[in-house]
Amino acid sequence: MVLVKGIMMILWLLLVSLFCKSTQDGNGQESGVLHCGSQNLKLTSSGQMILLTWEDKPLCSAVQDVLIYELEVLIADNKEHYDEVAVTPDQIGSTHSWNWTSYLALECTSHSVRLRSRYKNHTSPWNQKTLPGLETSRAEVYPKDKYFKVGSTVTFCCVLPAGVVFGKMYLSEYSSADMNTTRISNQTYALTVHLNQASKYSCTDVICELNPYVVYGACAFIGYPPIVTDLQCETRDLQSVECHWTYKDSSLPFKSPTEYHLLESPSICAKSPETSCSQKVRVDARKRNWTLTASNSLGEVKLSDTADLTKRVHMYPPEGVTASSVNARNVSLEWKWTVQQYYNLSLICQVKISNHGENTISEHFGVGLNFAVLNDLIPNWTYNVEIRCRTAQHFWKWSTWSTNVNFHTKGDVPDVLDVWMQVMDNQIITIWKVPLANQSHGHIKDYEVTWTKTTERERRNRTKVAPNNYSLALSLDTTVEHIVTVTARNINGSSSPSTITIPSSNPDRTRVNTSLIIGSNGSFNLSWSASPTASCGYIVDWCPTLGKCTVEWLKVPPNQTNASIFSKNFKDGLRYTLSVYACTQGAPVLLQRSEGYVGEKKIQDGLFKSFKGQQQDWDYEVSWEPISLREQTAFIQGYVLYCLDYNKKDINFSTDNPEATSLTARNLKIGSYKFTVKARTAVGECGATSITATLNSLTDDLNLIKTVFISLATVLGLLSLITIVCYRHWTCIKETVYPPIPKPVLTSTGEHGCRHFQVDQCHYSEADIMDVPELYCSAGAPINGLVSQENMPFVFSQTPKDYYNQPLKKCTPPPLTLPSMAIPSQSGLPSSSFRREFPNASYNLIMQPGNQQSNLCPELQEGTSLERSSDGYQPHDHTETFTTNQTEEDPDSPMSCVSTYILLPQSSSR
Amino acid sequence: MQRSRVRPHPAALCCMSFPLSLTPFMSSALTYLGPPFNEKDFSPPRPNSTALSLPSAATRLELWHGLENQARLAQNQKAYSVLLAAVRELARSTLCPALKTSLLHFCTGLDGLLGSISALMTTLGYALPPPSANMEMRPTMNDFAKKVEGFWILRELQSWLWRSAKDFNRLKKRLRG
Secondary structure (H helix, E strand, C coil): HHHHHHHHHHHHHHHHHHHHHHCCCCCCCCCCCCHHHHHHEEEEECCCCEEEEEEEEEHHHHHCCCCEEEEEEECCCCEEEEEEECCCCCCCCCCCEEEEEECCCCCCEEEEEEEEEECCCCCCCCCEEEECCCCCCEEEEEEEEEEEECEEEEEEEEECCCCCCEEEEECCCCCCCEEEEEEEECCCEEEEEEECCCCCCEEEEEEEEEEECCEEEEEEEEEEEEEEEEEEEECCCCCEEEEEEECCCCCCCCCCEEEEECCCCCCCCEECCEEEEEEECCCCCCEEEEEEEEEEEEEEEEEEEEEEEEHCCCCCEEEEEEEEECCCCCCEEEEEEEEEEHCCCCCCCCEEEEEEEEEEEEEEEEEECCCCCCCCCCCEEEEEEEEEEECCCCCCCCCCCCCEEEEEECCCCCCCCEEEEEEEECEEEEECCCCCHHCCCCCEEEEEEEEEEEECCEEEEEEECCCCCCCECCCCCCCCCCCEEEEEEEEEECCEEEEEEEEECHHHHHHHCEEEECCCCCEEEEECCCCCCCCCEEEEEEEECCCCCCCCEEEEECCCEEEECCCCCCCCCEEEEEEEEEEEHHHHHCEEEEECCCCCCCCCCCCCCCCCEEEEEEEEEECCCCCHHHHCCCCCEEEEEEEEEECCEEEEEEEEECCCCCCEECCCCCEEEEEEEEEECCCCEEEEEEEEEEHHHHHHHHHHHHHHHHHHHHHHHHHHHHHHHHHCCCHHHHHHCCCCCCCCCCCCCCCCCCCCCCCCCCCCCHHHHHCCCCCEEEECCCCCEEEEEECCCECCCCCCCCCCCCCCCCCCCCCCCCCCCCCCCCCCCCHHHCCEEEEEECCEEEECCCCCCCCCCCCCCCCCHHHHHHHCCCCCCCCCCCCHHHHHHCCCCCCCCCCCCCCCCCHHHH | CCCCCCCCCCHHHHHHHCCCCCCCHHHHHHHHCCCCCCCCCCCCCCCCCCHHHHCCCCCHHHHHHCCCHHHHHHHHHHHHHHHHHHHHHHHHHHHHHHHHHHHHHHHHHHHHHHHHHHHHHHHHHCCCCCCCCCCCHCCCCCCCCCCCCHHHHHHHHHHHHHHHHHHHHHHHHHCCC
């Protein structure tokens, strides 16, 4: 018993000592286990955020230093997050809280938080709380219907009931590259997506597809916080501020429209897509900040504009605009202001007057301006006006235009007519321009024309012209000036008279030089020298140069010496004559005249009429008729002749003379050519006209005749030369050809009755006795004959060029052997009367006078040369010789003789 | 179909010519729902909601033909009254103004059709079915669920319009005959 009591005592002492030990430590910790810890843990959630609250255990009150709480978050039993919360001694005893936002929706799976305290290497046991995930009978996708900013990364989960097989998860409109699916637990799969595009339709669908195919999903609204810029505030009624801004679509137009608040007011001022709102304020002359707050589910934006609203008055347009007093040429307009304060403002108003498509604006000033008078209106004319206003000081903006108001001015007499004259076919045509609707001021009933000589002004002739006629032809005495007056009449009366003086037909007055002009852009730009006589300006009139026309004209003020002439009747390629007149108190005076084209056109091909050509030696001349103005659709600056030969080689010859009517192509060769002539104009070469011709050689008749004459002259010259030479050297020739023969002495009583006489006295010469025939040839009468002397033939031959001195074979008769009978010579007789027949059986040599053509030797071997020689003309070559010595040396060789030579035997006495 | 002893009013017959065209409206509604709802093969589970508590248009043809005129007209009447309420709710909850206008316009046509069926039934001496359950007690639905419901409303509407068009043509022929 004592032993038991002893043991109890020891234990008691031990316990006391232990308690004392623990008390000495003073912190309630023993052996590394902390007794100070958490209690009353509460785990709640808000969205994806978990919120933990706890209290310290009572033992913690003894802690005198910082106490640390360690927290661990477990998602589906997997450690996901660690955190620490430091509690200072003064905080001990209070309720502590900690929150953390999960990347997963809390419905996806269980989220647990465990907590322990730590103090100086001593930790308390874990204290844990869990938020269970959703248990569902069908697949669900979380989070649902949430808003996400473009650019964020979001995790969605698909929670499956037990036994359901997961297929896949995806976001509509996203590619798989942007998505990553992971398995969180048996029933939960997560899809992490980087949201890089806003929702295009109602929402972006997050789809969880099961296996077999069934789909579940959730909506995700992906967009932007409000994007608002360009805030501008103003006042319209001087009682409120009105602000305008621009915004960019946030991609949440229907689900979460942007709401706007002005001046920090809690009430919504506007919702997107509105871009303006107003709020009542006290408008005073000081600068203020005007703040706009724009917010949607993804964020909030504030903008501000600093302005003094009294300098930013944007007026409402005038109301109830009326034309209160309408006259022929002026009208009064009145209107009202819907804002009473406007009547106290200094205002500027613009009145826009629309008049058949033309707008003019007039400005009007005044305090509280509510009327305007419009002047210089056209009578009998419909106008449309609208008005806008602004404050005169501190211009900010014009009001919008008021509603349109129409009014029609009252009628009036017609305006003065624009009258001109035209002289045509000895008639004076007075012509006036058709009054336009804005000139007639009512329907024209007729025109009245009066005329009189300037010298007899009191005697006026008068006639009326129907309203659809705008000219009157008058046959007036053109030697005197006339005054013509025209007035137009409508229901309101007659216009003021328009007068023109018709000049007398003095030719000196119309003598001016005509210059050339080219138009541009469909009009003529005409200028002229100022004339001191042009007291009332100038008149420019124009008409086509050719044919009848109705003259058009333009009146130019005196201080202007140029004009741009335009007419809807102008045609390109038509030549116009433009005349400038000085407007004087009397008749107009012609100052200058121009002709030209408003636009030149290419002249059509085939321009040249009577187009023909002629060869001139090696040249070819083409010619044509002068070109009429009617054919000219452009100024002709010259002509070009193109020669195209068979080698397609083009040669051209040109002239700069526009009046030219021929062109010559020079130094051509034989062959065919196509000759084309074109007119040169500013718009290029045109009006091409062609002719084809063949150039022949010069052996035509004319050339042949020329050649013959030239050749004949040459031959005659040569013959003359030879004759002279022969004459001078006759002695030498005679010695060579006809050596002297001793003079015989005859003593005979022959039959001839010449018994006693001297040779010298005898008529018969030595030659007769020698039986040498004498051949008489006359010039110009070629004789072909054969003469033999001692068996040596003499051949007389007129040979053609290249054929002389050739043997005549077939034609050559046998050598002529004369019988040795004495033939009395007739040398003393004139050759013309000489006629003697030799009684020869073989040959009947007939000696004919020189002027008779010989028929000897009609045939020659070389027929061609013979034929030519028989023509009566045979050209001689200068090399042709007559050599008597040749007969002695070569009896067979022929000897040529010029037919004009007469060989006579010389008397020995000589 | 049994031949009726009472000849219908000509006006009722006239209205039986089918005036509704779903195609353009369907197209704009599916565009608003976006992908995958506007994809051809997409088929989410049919929700078991009040808005779709209507007679199925998928009754087999021979069974449908075996029904009497009254039964078929009653089913038509019931289906369109449920569908009209569903389309009205769809229009109300739709945020897109253009689609809302389009849905409301379609409701007008659907209302006319329902009136025609009622008039025809009355003319033929058939009792009108009781009005459909009130749809105000609907539970809150998430946006995706609304889209699925809207998708099915449109699909049911399309099926019923096809069936009714054939029914009414057949009925018109028989009654005229």
